Amino acid sequence: xxxxxxxxxxxxxxxxxxxxxxxxxxxxxxxxxxxxxxxxxxxxxxxxxxxxxxxxxxxxxxxxxxxxxxxxxxxxxxxxxxxxxxxxxxxxxxxxxxxxxxxxxxxxxxxxxxxxxxxxxxxxxxxxxxxxxxxxxxxxxxxxxxxxxxxxxxxxxxxxxxxxxxxxxxxxxxxxxxxxxxxxxxxxxxxxxxxxxxxxxxxxxxxxxxxxxxxxxxxxxxxxxxxxxxxxxxxxxxxxxxxxxxxxxxxxxxxxxxxxxxxxxxxxxxxxxxxxxxxxxxxxxxxxxxxxxxxxxxxxxxxxxxxxxxxxxxxxxxxxxxxxxxxxxxxxxxxxxxxxxxxxxxxxxxxxxxxxxxxxxxxxxxxxxxxxxxxxxxxxxxxxxxxxxxxxxxxxxxxxxxxxxxxxxxxxxxxxxxxxxxxxxxxxxxxxxxxxxxxxxxxxxxxxxxxxxxxxxxxxxxxxxxxxxxxxxxxxxxxxxxxxxxxxxxxxxxxxxxxxxxxxxxxxxxxxxxxxxxxxxxxxxxxxxxxxxxxxxxxxxxxxx
Numbered sequence: 033x034x035x036x037x038x039x040x041x042x043x044x045x046x047x048x049x050x051x052x053x054x055x056x057x058x059x060x061x062x063x064x065x066x067x068x069x070x071x072x073x074x075x076x077x078x079x080x081x082x083x084x085x086x087x088x089x090x091x092x093x094x095x096x097x098x099x100x101x102x103x104x105x106x107x108x109x110x111x112x113x114x115x116x117x118x119x120x121x122x123x124x125x126x127x128x129x130x131x132x133x134x135x136x137x138x139x140x141x142x143x144x145x146x147x148x149x150x151x152x153x154x155x156x157x158x159x160x161x162x163x164x165x166x167x168x169x170x171x172x173x174x175x176x177x178x179x180x181x182x183x184x185x186x187x188x189x190x191x192x193x194x195x196x197x198x199x200x201x202x203x204x205x206x207x208x209x210x211x212x213x214x215x216x217x218x219x220x221x222x223x224x225x226x227x228x229x230x231x232x233x234x235x236x237x238x239x240x241x242x243x244x245x246x247x248x249x250x251x252x253x254x255x256x257x258x259x260x261x262x263x264x265x266x267x268x269x270x271x272x273x274x275x276x277x278x279x280x281x282x283x284x285x286x287x288x289x290x291x292x293x294x295x296x297x298x299x300x301x302x303x304x305x306x307x308x309x310x311x312x313x314x315x316x317x318x319x320x321x322x323x324x325x326x327x328x329x330x331x332x333x334x335x336x337x338x339x340x341x342x343x344x345x346x347x348x349x350x351x352x353x354x355x356x357x358x359x360x361x362x363x364x365x366x367x368x369x370x371x372x373x374x375x376x377x378x379x380x381x382x383x384x385x386x387x388x389x390x391x392x393x394x395x396x397x398x399x400x401x402x403x404x405x406x407x408x409x410x411x412x413x414x415x416x417x418x419x420x421x422x423x424x425x426x427x428x429x430x431x432x433x434x435x436x437x438x439x440x441x442x443x444x445x446x447x448x449x450x451x452x453x454x455x456x457x458x459x460x461x462x463x464x465x466x467x468x469x470x471x472x473x474x475x476x477x478x479x480x481x482x483x484x485x486x487x488x489x490x491x492x493x494x495x496x497x498x499x500x501x502x503x504x505x506x507x508x509x510x511x512x513x514x515x516x517x518x519x520x521x522x523x524x525x526x527x528x529x530x531x532x533x534x535x536x537x538x539x540x541x542x543x544x545x546x547x548x549x550x551x552x553x554x555x556x557x558x559x560x561x562x563x564x565x566x567x568x569x570x571x572x573x574x575x576x577x
Contacts, residue, residue, distance in 0.1 A: 037066060046222070074202060085276075090244045094237050097234075099196055100189065102187060103187065103202070103223060106186065115206060116207055180201060220293045221293075223290045227285050234269060264355060273322060276321045349427075353414040370409060370441070376441075380434055384433045463487055468487075530565060530570050
């Protein structure tokens with residue numbers, strides 16, 4: 033038998049950043065011959081466990097769980113090709129069909145013999161026969177939910193509808209065909225499982241046996257404070273825990289690492305500590321280091337100062353906005369739902385104005401400088417905050433205003449829904465989009481005009497974010513939609529629908545007594561457009577007799 037070209041080096045192990053019961057990832061190959069390439073499988077498991085958060089004069093045990101995680105697989109001295117057997121577009125469900133078959137013995141009894149009697153031998157007077165065959169078959173259908181999806185050629189994400197991840201949610205998924213470089217002494221695949229602060233979930237807090245002065249104060253704080261303060265404290269702990277799990281190469285919190293290293297047989301003769309890719313493993317962390325001085329300052333600060341402190345620490349603005357809106361910090365209706373009250377360029381100019389101000393801007397001065405509804409939009413996106421009659425920027429000074437606005441807008445649920453609508457049918461009208469948004473988000477858009485305004489505004493923002501949402505085959509409409517997305521007001525630089533031909537057709541139909549709704553359908557505009565033309569004197573709608 034030929035000598036194997038590569039052998040798995042089981043001495044190549046990575047450090048365990050966290051208790052593997054909370055998060056673990058591992059790789060397996062489906063073959064023990066590697067030089068011609070092999071299929072690589074990835075698995076991951078999760079659980080919720082109590083873990084201490086520790087710092088100077090502080091220790092507090094909390095139940096630590098993950099709501100979402102990312103697995104990145106990197107390759108060295110080998111060529112990977114993704115071969116995921118399932119689509120990576122959605123967290124899909126699949127049916128598994130199983131068949132069960134049974135085999136039995138049938139006995140034919142003749143000449144009055146009893147079926148319960150022993151089977152006679154060949155000399156007996158009674159004739160019997162033994163039949164072998166399929167007795168029964170059944171089909172079992174089991175529905176299994178796949179809780180991961182492929183996000184890129186080397187990345188997958190794991191999520192379970194916002195719940196804490198539990199169990200082996202990635203189960204030997206065949207993800208890549210890997211071919212080692214035969215000119216190298218080794219090849220390696222590194223799988224890193226990570227999470228972010230906003231994906232960490234703290235559950236029960238063990239406030240019975242906290243230790244340290246700061247730890248005991250924190251336990252008393254959690255017992256006596258209101259829900260808002262407790263949730264703000266939870267945001268702080270999550271952010272500090274994520275920092276404690278970060279490494280120098282990754283801004284996300286690393287939970288688990290796995291090495292799959294192949295070597296040529298001759299290379300295995302070297303001492304393990306001299307081989308490339310062998311990392312001192314060490315025991316997994318049984319606690320997470322946090323900066324207790326930040327916790328101490330938080331406990332000594334009033335409610336308003338805590339919010340400012342969380343921004344300085346780097347708590348995601350959308351998470352902070354959620355806690356404030358759900359606990360009376362701002363109007364929940366305006367804080368949670370982005371309804372595109374202004375055009376993107378107007379909102380961007382207002383954000384740049386706010387960021388350029390060295391201090392908070394009085395609300396009256398802000399409104400005078402930005403005569404539009406962009407304040408509502410920017411609050412809904414979590415980019416500014418109105419407090420004590422002043423407007424505060426929630427964007428770091430070093431950040432780009434346009435990049436920040438685009439990033440925040442792309443996460444707005446209403447714009448995500450608009451994107452889905454346009455991807456399904458790029459020819460949907462503003463009225464149809466507004467009606468769909470109203471249904472999805474329980475908004476009462478009772479008139480055609482309100483549906484049209486909301487639908488057109490959200491479509492404009494969606495196209496500003498992703499110009500390819502416009503159907504390029506729509507020769508007349510494509511230019512108008514793209515120009516509108518870049519304009520501060522609709523219609524600037526855009527071709528008008530009030531062409532002489534459309535106006536002539538509309539007026540002729542109106543004079544004949546055709547309803548405005550039917551006229552609008554006839555020339556391909558909305559009913560609100562016909563009424564708008566009437567107000568502008570473009571057409572005249574006869575009064576009903």
